[in-house]
Amino acid sequence: MAHYQITLDAQTIQALVEQKDQALAQLLQQVLNQVLDAEVAEYLQADRYERTEGRQGYRNGYRSRQLTTRVGTLTLDVPRTRDGEFSPALFDRYQRHEKALVLTLMEMVVNGVSTRKIRRVTEELCGTEFSKSTVSELAKGLDAAVKQWRTRSLAETPYPFLIVDALVLKIREHGAVRPRSGCVVTGINAAGYREILGFWIGDSESQQTWSTVFTDLKDRGLTGVDLVVSDDHRGLRKAIDQHFQGARWQRCQTHLTRNVLDAAPKSVQKELHGRLRSLFEAPDRATVDTLWKKIVQDFEERAGRALTRLEEGLEDALAVLQLPEPLRIRLRTTNGVERLNAEIRRRERVIRIFPNRDSAIRLLGALLLEQHEAWTTGPRYLNLESYWQAKRSAGAAEEPSQSEATSVA
Numbered sequence: 001m002a003h004y005q006i007t008l009d010a011q012t013i014q015a016l017v018e019q020k021d022q023a024l025a026q027l028l029q030q031v032l033n034q035v036l037d038a039e040v041a042e043y044l045q046a047d048r049y050e051r052t053e054g055r056q057g058y059r060n061g062y063r064s065r066q067l068t069t070r071v072g073t074l075t076l077d078v079p080r081t082r083d084g085e086f087s088p089a090l091f092d093r094y095q096r097h098e099k100a101l102v103l104t105l106m107e108m109v110v111n112g113v114s115t116r117k118i119r120r121v122t123e124e125l126c127g128t129e130f131s132k133s134t135v136s137e138l139a140k141g142l143d144a145a146v147k148q149w150r151t152r153s154l155a156e157t158p159y160p161f162l163i164v165d166a167l168v169l170k171i172r173e174h175g176a177v178r179p180r181s182g183c184v185v186t187g188i189n190a191a192g193y194r195e196i197l198g199f200w201i202g203d204s205e206s207q208q209t210w211s212t213v214f215t216d217l218k219d220r221g222l223t224g225v226d227l228v229v230s231d232d233h234r235g236l237r238k239a240i241d242q243h244f245q246g247a248r249w250q251r252c253q254t255h256l257t258r259n260v261l262d263a264a265p266k267s268v269q270k271e272l273h274g275r276l277r278s279l280f281e282a283p284d285r286a287t288v289d290t291l292w293k294k295i296v297q298d299f300e301e302r303a304g305r306a307l308t309r310l311e312e313g314l315e316d317a318l319a320v321l322q323l324p325e326p327l328r329i330r331l332r333t334t335n336g337v338e339r340l341n342a343e344i345r346r347r348e349r350v351i352r353i354f355p356n357r358d359s360a361i362r363l364l365g366a367l368l369l370e371q372h373e374a375w376t377t378g379p380r381y382l383n384l385e386s387y388w389q390a391k392r393s394a395g396a397a398e399e400p401s402q403s404e405a406t407s408v409a
Contacts, residue, residue: 029074036088040079043086058082143358146365149372150198154217158224159187159197160387162244164236165334166205167341169364171354180357181205182344182364183213186337190224192382194336196372197222199365201357210239218243227323229334231255232313251316253280254333259313264299264306272299272306280332285321324386340371 041047046055062077078088163186171180183200197217202209228240229250240249257276261269275295282288292314299307320328330336344364354360375381 025074033077036076036079039088040086142362142366146362146369149369150365153221154197155221157189159189159222160224160226161188161331162225162228163334163337164228164230165337169348169354169360171357171360177353181209185213188382192380192384194375194381196368199368201360205233205235207235207238210236211242214239214243227331229331248319249316250319250331251313252334253317254335256313256317260306260310263309264303268299268302272303283325288318324390326386327382330382343367
């Protein structure tokens with residue numbers, strides 16, 4: 001272990017005796033500057049102006065560098081050498097702490113802590129203030145991981161089921177705050193695990209926006225789609241019909257129920273809601289037909305407009321009847337991603353308005369990446385053995401090989 005001889009000037013000693021503010025910072029700054037000089041002398045095997053046969057190089061002046069410590073911000077004179085190879089051990093240790101701090105700040109951003117709160121926390125803990133712009137710059141370290149995840153290949157496994165949803169985000173663009181659509185696609189792979197396949201931001205929830213989303217998914221290798229679950233947005237419906245021909249569309253029963261009840265008088269809404277639940281939970285088509293006739297008899301006069309709306313959407317809302325019964329409860333609505341949407345909303349409420357699209361993709365992409373990893377490493381979402389058995393029996397598809405299913409698990 002190296003030993004250094006440290007000298008202090010009279011001004012620093014006087015400040016320490018009188019307990020003046022910044023005295024400790026001055027002391028530490030002098031000590032560290034002398035340590036740096038001793039380190040470069042040891043590296044060169046020669047002191048300043050010393051002529052020795054063992055000299056390994058020459059000094060090349062200094063560069064100033066600030067170091068934030070608990071006693072204040074220090075200005076250090078870091079020696080340079082002509083070969084440019086000298087690196088003080090002091091800063092190697094500092095960089096490890098600095099990286100740990102940056103990772104902590106990034107995690108705080110992803111977990112929905114506002115930049116103002118982060119600034120106050122760092123000022124309290126580190127004795128220095130991180131501006132909002134500094135925190136935003138640090139958060140850009142998430143970009144590479146988010147981009148890699150958003151562009152990953154989807155060709156390793158088929159995804160028989162997709163759950164598609166969108167939510168409105170406020171983003172500042174062209175000098176104004178504009179509503180934009182955040183599009184999220186969740187897939188269930190051949191082994192029955194949920195994955196978040198991607199996240200996109202479009203100008204609106206239009207057919208063009210969703211066509212861009214589905215084209216990107218297919219370009220990345222998406223195959224095997226058998227059922228798409230979503231609400232009844234017109235642009236989304238058209239894009240599904242265009243890009244997933246032959247796949248069935250399951251209209252979200254929760255959204256349809258809400259639309260039907262909105263068209264019914266308040267006096268019958270509670271009763272009608274209970275009957276709708278029984279209708280959608282029916283085990284087979286024969287039971288559906290029986291319940292539907294009874295609903296028409298009981299509500300045709302009291303809620304005719306609501307029944308018309310229900311009749312228009314009923315067939316699409318019962319697409320899951322063609323699946324094995326154990327799969328239906330999780331594929332008949334988009335409720336499986338409601339918790340995910342709630343997490344997105346919680347962070348959005350903190351930020352309120354994203355300064356640009358990149359910041360929205362960065363933050364929400366990091367959140368979705370974290371949730372994706374939790375889903376793919378957690379319990380299996382659906383047991384698809386009955387589904388693949390039915391497909392084999394129908395001769396429509398082959399069950400994935402055991403090695404393929406294991407690779408995605």
